[in-house]
Amino acid sequence: MTTLIVLLVIVGVIILLALWVMAMYNGLARARLRVQEAWSGIDIQLRRRASLIPNLVETVKGYAAHEREVLENVTRARSMLETARSPHDAAQADNMLTQALRSLFAVAENYPDLKANQNFLELQRELTDTEDKIAYARQFYNANVQRYNERIVTMPSAIVANLFRFEPAEFYEAEEEAREEVRVSFSTT
Amino acid sequence: MEAPAPGSILIYDQIARNKRETWLLMIGFVLIITGLVGGVTYVLDGPLLAFPVAMAVLTLYAGYSYFAASSVVLSITGAREVSKEEEWEYVRRVENLCIGAGLPMPRTWVLEDSAPNAFATGRDPEHAHVVVTRGLLEKLEPAELEAVLAHELSHIANYDIRVMTIAAVLVGVVALVADLLLRYTAWGAGRRRRYRDKGGGVATVPIVLVILVAAILAPLVAQMLKFAVSRRREYLADASGALLCRNPYALADALEKIARDPEPLEAANKATAHLFIYNPLREHSSWLNRLFDTHPPIEERVRILRSM
Numbered sequence: 001m002t003t004l005i006v007l008l009v010i011v012g013v014i015i016l017l018a019l020w021v022m023a024m025y026n027g028l029a030r031a032r033l034r035v036q037e038a039w040s041g042i043d044i045q046l047r048r049r050a051s052l053i054p055n056l057v058e059t060v061k062g063y064a065a066h067e068r069e070v071l072e073n074v075t076r077a078r079s080m081l082e083t084a085r086s087p088h089d090a091a092q093a094d095n096m097l098t099q100a101l102r103s104l105f106a107v108a109e110n111y112p113d114l115k116a117n118q119n120f121l122e123l124q125r126e127l128t129d130t131e132d133k134i135a136y137a138r139q140f141y142n143a144n145v146q147r148y149n150e151r152i153v154t155m156p157s158a159i160v161a162n163l164f165r166f167e168p169a170e171f172y173e174a175e176e177e178a179r180e181e182v183r184v185s186f187s188t189t
Numbered sequence: 190m191e192a193p194a195p196g197s198i199l200i201y202d203q204i205a206r207n208k209r210e211t212w213l214l215m216i217g218f219v220l221i222i223t224g225l226v227g228g229v230t231y232v233l234d235g236p237l238l239a240f241p242v243a244m245a246v247l248t249l250y251a252g253y254s255y256f257a258a259s260s261v262v263l264s265i266t267g268a269r270e271v272s273k274e275e276e277w278e279y280v281r282r283v284e285n286l287c288i289g290a291g292l293p294m295p296r297t298w299v300l301e302d303s304a305p306n307a308f309a310t311g312r313d314p315e316h317a318h319v320v321v322t323r324g325l326l327e328k329l330e331p332a333e334l335e336a337v338l339a340h341e342l343s344h345i346a347n348y349d350i351r352v353m354t355i356a357a358v359l360v361g362v363v364a365l366v367a368d369l370l371l372r373y374t375a376w377g378a379g380r381r382r383r384y385r386d387k388g389g390g391v392a393t394v395p396i397v398l399v400i401l402v403a404a405i406l407a408p409l410v411a412q413m414l415k416f417a418v419s420r421r422r423e424y425l426a427d428a429s430g431a432l433l434c435r436n437p438y439a440l441a442d443a444l445e446k447i448a449r450d451p452e453p454l455e456a457a458n459k460a461t462a463h464l465f466i467y468n469p470l471r472e473h474s475s476w477l478n479r480l481f482d483t484h485p486p487i488e489e490r491v492r493i494l495r496s497m
Contacts, residue, residue, distance in 0.1 A: 136289035
């Protein structure tokens with residue numbers, strides 16, 4: 001009789017433990033999925049940015065074909081961005097593209113006809129918009145990465161994360177902080 | 190949304206609370222107005238059938254308002270939907286903030302009025318609308334506009350829009366009627382005296398009753414509106430908006446600019462005023478208007494934002 005009770009208790013504990021592990025696993029898997037979704041949000045904007053480049057290069061060539069170095073830098077950064085797979089590589093390529101575009105737009109200052117070109121203005125506007133969108137997509141992605149990584153290293157979810165080999169996700173780092181972090185306290189009176 | 194700071198109000202708590210309060214608001218509305226109708230029919234010796242009929246009609250109206258409230262609010266204010274081609278700077282900023290907050294894109298509207306102000310409406314993030322006035326687009330700096338939009342998107346993410354919109358349609362309409370009646374009776378008292386001279390004492394009974402009902406209704410309804418737009422909600426939207434656009438100073442500047450602007454917003458009334466980021470009604474402070482003052486003081490909001 002007592003052995004039966006002990007057995008039942010053991011079985012009960014095992015079932016509870018299994019349920020707990022399942023719940024933990026689901027939480028971690030959901031957090032990881034959110035990170036992946038947030039990453040695709042950045043990816044979409046990076047692709048959109050890359051797709052604007054060929055048109056931009058063609059337009060600039062029409063007015064300033066001999067600014068070869070600047071144009072080549074832009075094209076090179078773009079192809080790097082297209083082949084980048086990991087957040088780290090993509091961030092690096094995107095930062096290179098930002099630098100290259102900055103010198104391109106600086107050079108454009110010397111060509112009044114180019115600066116007045118409707119197509120050029122339109123592309124410049126689109127690129128600015130994409131840059132802003134990348135910054136916000138990065139903010140969302142990094143917030144999700146932070147939440148996920150916290151779960152992996154803090155107890156008790158760390159046990160389950162270790163058991164099922166949940167790897168920490170990479171942050172998407174911009175070279176320079178365009179927008180400063182703000183700490184906000186939610187305490188209300 | 191971002192992970193909230195330690196010891197904070199969780200956004201999820203806020204969402205659950207707002208959904209609960211929407212139910213309470215709808216049930217409370219049906220019960221209170223049914224009670225009033227029942228009371229009036231009893232006093233006037235009217236048909237007893239009025240009671241269940243009122244209850245059924247009000248329940249239907251409350252249910253209908255759950256789905257139609259945002260359309261009603263949008264058409265009351267006279268806002269016009271705009272595309273990204275028409276209002277590039279405005280719409281693209283809403284897009285950007287939605288990416289940052291992980292929200293679906295709301296529909297974007299403009300109110301052709303030179304007073305700077307903004308509000309959000311809808312029943313959930315999938316059915317949400319952002320409305321800004323022409324004055325807001327023209328008078329604010331880009332960063333300030335973005336901060337105001339971040340505040341509005343926080344209302345959407347928190348489901349504040351659900352409670353506030355339904356409050357506008359259910360309670361706000363009653364508030365409007367009560368306000369109208371009280372004004373009419375106070376202002377038109379001289380003219381009515383002549384009617385009484387002609388018709389004798391009989392005509393005054395309904396009028397006295399109407400005044401009585403309006404006087405009971407007005408503070409009651411005002412209390413329900415305040416329930417819907419507690420200061421907590423505005424402070425929280427300020428804080429999470431600042432967190433989203435990462436620029437609390439821009440939001441503080443925007444609030445000060447909006448508060449300083451002397452122009453009244455013609456499209457706003459007592460039913461919709463609580464939806465706006467800053468109280469759009471510029472009226473003398475009678476007891477009635479103070480009763481309906483749903484917004485926290487601007488100085489306090491600015492002070493909190495500047496200390497972030």
